[in-house]
Amino acid sequence: MSDSSSIDPREMAHYERLAASWWDPTGPFWPLHGLNTFRVSYLRAQLRDHFNLPDTPTPLAGLSLLDIGCGGGLLSESMARLGAQVTGVDPVARNIAIAQDHAQQSGLSIDYRCQSVESLRQTAPLFDAVLNMEVVEHVEGLDGFMQACAERVRPGGLMFVATINRTLLAGFTAIFGAEYVLRWLPRGTHQYRKLRRPSEVSAALERGGMQVSDQTGVAVSPFTRRFRFTSSLAVNYMLSAQKPKANAGAVK
Numbered sequence: 287m288s289d290s291s292s293i294d295p296r297e298m299a300h301y302e303r304l305a306a307s308w309w310d311p312t313g314p315f316w317p318l319h320g321l322n323t324f325r326v327s328y329l330r331a332q333l334r335d336h337f338n339l340p341d342t343p344t345p346l347a348g349l350s351l352l353d354i355g356c357g358g359g360l361l362s363e364s365m366a367r368l369g370a371q372v373t374g375v376d377p378v379a380r381n382i383a384i385a386q387d388h389a390q391q392s393g394l395s396i397d398y399r400c401q402s403v404e405s406l407r408q409t410a411p412l413f414d415a416v417l418n419m420e421v422v423e424h425v426e427g428l429d430g431f432m433q434a435c436a437e438r439v440r441p442g443g444l445m446f447v448a449t450i451n452r453t454l455l456a457g458f459t460a461i462f463g464a465e466y467v468l469r470w471l472p473r474g475t476h477q478y479r480k481l482r483r484p485s486e487v488s489a490a491l492e493r494g495g496m497q498v499s500d501q502t503g504v505a506v507s508p509f510t511r512r513f514r515f516t517s518s519l520a521v522n523y524m525l526s527a528q529k530p531k532a533n534a535g536a537v538k
Contacts, residue, residue: 352413442532
């Protein structure tokens with residue numbers, strides 16, 4: 287398997303064209319700005335409970351996080367502000383350049399790398415948590431990609447996945463509605479065939495040695511543009527998975 291086996295050239299070209307707009311809250315990435323605040327609250331709560339973190343302004347201090355497909359750095363910066371040591375990777379060079387420049391202007395120290403997750407096998411350590419947010423619907427070869435992601439999680443660590451379900455409802459709302467009717471996203475942002483069902487993601491995680499520990503649906507109002515949790519996974523969903531501790535099952 288090549289180091290870039292999960293990368294789709296069409297996806298790279300799409301985000302190369304949009305790269306300069308990452309930090310414009312009214313530009314083509316505005317939905318991610320709203321979603322980012324929402325997903326950070328989920329990540330913070332899950333990490334706090336799992337690692338028994340203190341309730342302080344920087345509760346993630348001491349944790350190492352890998353942000354896969356970091357784009358311009360929206361999520362990486364949010365996690366760094368909470369105290370985490372963040373490494374962000376993205377195969378689009380312009381995304382990394384923009385992320386590096388914005389982090390420097392913001393006074394944040396984030397290790398950004400223009401790499402695929404597969405290439406990290408040779409160069410990166412293990413992380414307390416891997417953030418796989420809004421990425422799996424853009425890659426080829428789900429199993430190989432998830433295996434490479436799981437390899438970067440230390441024993442006892444977590445991986446988070448956020449993506450879109452492959453249902454007719456999701457295709458109608460997240461693609462036709464969001465891209466063609468409401469024009470919340472540029473046309474071509476998502477391809478229906480690459481949307482992932484929760485069962486597919488969970489199975490790929492299990493094959494990578496991880497077990498799903500939490501999952502929730504995510505809904506957004508077309509009127510207020512606000513995000514909320516929902517019990518339905520039919521459209522957008524997030525989940526967390528844990529890698530067993532190295533000594534799990536050992537007799538004491």
